[in-house]
Amino acid sequence: MQLKDALEILEEIVFYLELKEENVFKINAFNSAIRNLSRFDVSLKEAFDKEIIQNTKGVGKTIQSILKEILEKNESSLLNELKSEFPPEIYSLTKIRGLGAKKIKKLYEELNISSIEELEQACIENKLVKIPGFGEKTQSSILENINKLKTTKGKLLLHHADFIYDELEAELKKIYKNKFSPTGSLRLRSRIIPKIEILFENNSIQKKIIEKYSLKPIDENIYAGIFNDAEIYFIFTGEKQFYYELLRTTGPESFLNKINFNSLKINEFKSEDEIFDKLNLPFIPPQARENENLELRFYDFPSLNDLKGLIHIHSNYSDGSNSIKEILEYAEKKNYEYVLLCDHSKSAFYANGLDENRVKEQWREIDEINSKSKKVKILKGIECDILPDGSLDFEDSFLEKFDCVIASVHSKFKMTEDEMTKRISKALKNKYVKILGHPTGRLLLSRDGYPLNLNEIINVAANEGKSIELNCNPHRLDLDWEFHQKAISKGIKITISPDAHSFEDMEFVRYGIDMAIKGGLEKKDIVNCFSLDEFLKIFCQKQ
Numbered sequence: 001m002q003l004k005d006a007l008e009i010l011e012e013i014v015f016y017l018e019l020k021e022e023n024v025f026k027i028n029a030f031n032s033a034i035r036n037l038s039r040f041d042v043s044l045k046e047a048f049d050k051e052i053i054q055n056t057k058g059v060g061k062t063i064q065s066i067l068k069e070i071l072e073k074n075e076s077s078l079l080n081e082l083k084s085e086f087p088p089e090i091y092s093l094t095k096i097r098g099l100g101a102k103k104i105k106k107l108y109e110e111l112n113i114s115s116i117e118e119l120e121q122a123c124i125e126n127k128l129v130k131i132p133g134f135g136e137k138t139q140s141s142i143l144e145n146i147n148k149l150k151t152t153k154g155k156l157l158l159h160h161a162d163f164i165y166d167e168l169e170a171e172l173k174k175i176y177k178n179k180f181s182p183t184g185s186l187r188l189r190s191r192i193i194p195k196i197e198i199l200f201e202n203n204s205i206q207k208k209i210i211e212k213y214s215l216k217p218i219d220e221n222i223y224a225g226i227f228n229d230a231e232i233y234f235i236f237t238g239e240k241q242f243y244y245e246l247l248r249t250t251g252p253e254s255f256l257n258k259i260n261f262n263s264l265k266i267n268e269f270k271s272e273d274e275i276f277d278k279l280n281l282p283f284i285p286p287q288a289r290e291n292e293n294l295e296l297r298f299y300d301f302p303s304l305n306d307l308k309g310l311i312h313i314h315s316n317y318s319d320g321s322n323s324i325k326e327i328l329e330y331a332e333k334k335n336y337e338y339v340l341l342c343d344h345s346k347s348a349f350y351a352n353g354l355d356e357n358r359v360k361e362q363w364r365e366i367d368e369i370n371s372k373s374k375k376v377k378i379l380k381g382i383e384c385d386i387l388p389d390g391s392l393d394f395e396d397s398f399l400e401k402f403d404c405v406i407a408s409v410h411s412k413f414k415m416t417e418d419e420m421t422k423r424i425s426k427a428l429k430n431k432y433v434k435i436l437g438h439p440t441g442r443l444l445l446s447r448d449g450y451p452l453n454l455n456e457i458i459n460v461a462a463n464e465g466k467s468i469e470l471n472c473n474p475h476r477l478d479l480d481w482e483f484h485q486k487a488i489s490k491g492i493k494i495t496i497s498p499d500a501h502s503f504e505d506m507e508f509v510r511y512g513i514d515m516a517i518k519g520g521l522e523k524k525d526i527v528n529c530f531s532l533d534e535f536l537k538i539f540c541q542k543q
C-alpha cells in the first residue's frame, strides 16, 4: 500500500469524526498529519522504514498507531467502528463537489439522506431548499455536480448532453461557417448519451478544429476528444455526402437495416427527406428511429405547440419555487390554455405537503386568479401520495372536489413486486384518481424503479380508464418510451408532464415530446393535447 492510500483512510476517519462532532483539536491533529505526510511519495512500509512517519511534525502516537495497524492489517479498526455507526454509503457523498461533512451531516439529520441516489432524488423533489443553509442555488449546484460525477463515468443524461452540446456549438459557430449537426445518440434523443457526436461538412478548417480540441484520430475522418469532461466524437465528411452520412451516423444499425439503407446506389442528397423519398418512405424523425416496434408509416407525432395543458406543476404552496400568479404568467407567455396545479399532499411533509385547510386556501387563490384571467385557466389538482397500503392521502369526499388527481408513490419503496403492484393498482381503482404519476420511480443512471409488475399496472389503468404520466424530468422519463405502445394499444392516454418545481423545469416538456415520438405516441394518445373543455369533460368527467 502506498502512503497516500493510507492517508485516504485517515481522511475517511476525519470525515466520521466530523459527522460525530468530535473534539476539534483531535480533528485538527488528523488534518495536519495528513497535510504534512501528503508530500511524501513512498509506500507505507517505506514511510515507516525510513522513519518518515515517526519524524514528521504533527504525526502523534495515536495516528502513528493507526498507520501501523493499516500497514499490518490493511484496515483500521477505528474506521470500522466509526463506519458502523452510520449508513454504509454515507461517505460516498463526499465525492460530490461542494459537500463536506457539515453539509452531509445536515442532509442526513434533516432528510435521512445517506447515498448519492437519495440525494439526487431529494434535489429533484426540491427537498433541499427548505434546509437552513442550503437554498435553491446550492441545490441546483449539487444536482449539477452529481451529473458531472456521472459524466466522468462516461455517460450523460440527455439534458446534460444538450447543455454541453450547446456550449460546444456556440464555440464552433465562431470558427466554423459550414454545416455541422449533432448525430448518433444525441440526435436520436436517447435517454442516455455515451458520447457527443457531431458530423461536419468537410472543409479546409478541419485541421484547426482538430488542434483546438486536441482530438485524436480514431478512424478515417473520425476524431475523438474531451470537452467539459464529456467524450466528443467529430466526424468529417464531404459536402455532397453530408445528409447521407447524417442518416447513416444517426443510425441506429437496426433502423438502417429496416429502411434498407444499403440499397441506395448514390450518396449525394440535398436533405434527409430526399433520401426517405428515394427509399419510398415517409420521413421518420430521428427520435423514432430507435424504436424497433414502430412501423415505417406516417405518424401524427406531437410537437411542443400541440400541448394545450401544462400538467403536474408544483407551486410555492408545497415545494415549488413559483407563486400561482407567476405560473399563470408563464403559461400565458407559452400559449397554454390551462395549468393543472399539483402540489404535494399532506403525507409528503418533507415537501411541505398540503393538508385540507391549505388546499382550501389554495383553491380560494385559484378562484380569484381565474376570475381575472382571460387566456389561461388554472385547474385544481393535487399530487396525492399513494400510502403504503394503496389508500390515498385524502378522503374520497375531499378528492372529489379537485378538478383532477394525480397519484404517486413517494415513500416506502422497499416492497416486494407483488405488494407494490397491489398498492398502485388499488390507488388506480380509486374513482377520483385520474393519472398515475412517475409510475416506476426510477432515476436514470442512479436508481432502478421500485419492483413493479408494470404490465399489470398498464392493464389496471386501461380497465379503469386512467392515464399514465410520462414524467419529463430527464432524470426520470417515466413511463419509459418502451412501454408506450403497450399502453396505447390498450386505449390508455399518456400525460406529458414536467413535474415542475420552477420555470426551468417547465421546459422539460421538450424531453417529453422527444420521448413521446420515440414511443410512437400520436397527438390523439396524449392527454394534454386535449383542449380545456375536452380535458375536463371527457377525461375528468367535470361539467
Ligand SMILES: [Zn+2]
Pocket: 383, 408, 410, 437, 438
Ligand atoms: Zn412526485
Ligand SMILES: [Zn+2]
Pocket: 312, 314, 383, 499, 500
Ligand atoms: Zn411532482
